[in-house]
Amino acid sequence: QQQVKQSPQSLIVQKGGISIINCAYENTAFDYFPWYQQFPGKGPALLIAIRPDVSEKKEGRFTISFNKSAKQFSLHIMDSQPGDSATYFCEGTSYGKLTFGQGTILTVHP
Amino acid sequence: NAGVTQTPKFQVLKTGQSMTLQCAQDMNHNSMYWYRQDPGMGLRLIYYSASEGTTDKGEVPNGYNVSRLNKREFSLRLESAAPSQTSVYFCASRRTGSHEQYFGPGTRLTVT
Numbered sequence: 001q002q003q004v005k006q007s008p009q010s011l012i013v014q015k016g017g018i019s020i021i022n023c024a025y026e027n028t029a030f031d032y033f034p035w036y037q038q039f040p041g042k043g044p045a046l047l048i049a050i051r052p053d054v055s056e057k058k059e060g061r062f063t064i065s066f067n068k069s070a071k072q073f074s075l076h077i078m079d080s081q082p083g084d085s086a087t088y089f090c091e092g093t094s095y096g097k098l099t100f101g102q103g104t105i106l107t108v109h110p
Numbered sequence: 111n112a113g114v115t116q117t118p119k120f121q122v123l124k125t126g127q128s129m130t131l132q133c134a135q136d137m138n139h140n141s142m143y144w145y146r147q148d149p150g151m152g153l154r155l156i157y158y159s160a161s162e163g164t165t166d167k168g169e170v171p172n173g174y175n176v177s178r179l180n181k182r183e184f185s186l187r188l189e190s191a192a193p194s195q196t197s198v199y200f201c202a203s204r205r206t207g208s209h210e211q212y213f214g215p216g217t218r219l220t221v222t
Contacts, residue, residue, distance in 0.1 A: 043213030
């Protein structure tokens with residue numbers, strides 16, 4: 001049962017460009033929407049997160065946009081850098097349990 | 111402060127063999143989790159422990175057992191390994207009141 005659907009599966013962006021990853025969820029019990037970043041050979045680490053009562057959250061070059069009525073949210077990476085190349089997961093959280101999207105492999109070319 | 115540690119890093123098993131994956135955290139977190147990561151599937155929850163002495167099934171518990179040995183340690187056991195259990199396994203922990211989970215470096219398991 002895939003409750004969080006993520007797209008695209010892979011994304012190639014030039015340095016300085018904007019990376020956009022989209023997610024859609026089904027479970028209205030989710031009360032927290034984090035994005036995790038994972039580098040090869042490492043475990044995921046929290047990048048940025050948003051609560052459903054907020055429509056946008058920005059931290060540096062990373063912005064989450066949240067549309068509660070459409071049950072969709074997205075991650076925007078401005079001025080993408082080669083060091084941003086990683087796998088990104090969107091998630092929904094309910095009662096402390098994470099439900100992961102399928103992941104997006106981001107490659108930023110110099 | 112090591113965070114979440116996992117052993118071993120790599121393991122190859124033959125079908126039918128058993129093994130235990132070890133996880134420990136030094137952050138005094140109450141909740142601990144075991145996930146498996148497969149290509150195109152994201153991470154899927156196997157088992158979790160909300161506090162010392164309690165364990166609950168996640169999305170894909172079949173073929174696995176867990177033990178919350180104490181507050182620090184949470185182990186995952188494969189009693190009779192199958193090729194379908196070839197995956198990367200991650201342990202995570204979470205402080206009560208926080209949504210953030212802290213992940214270990216993972217164990218890459220191959221079952222032949």
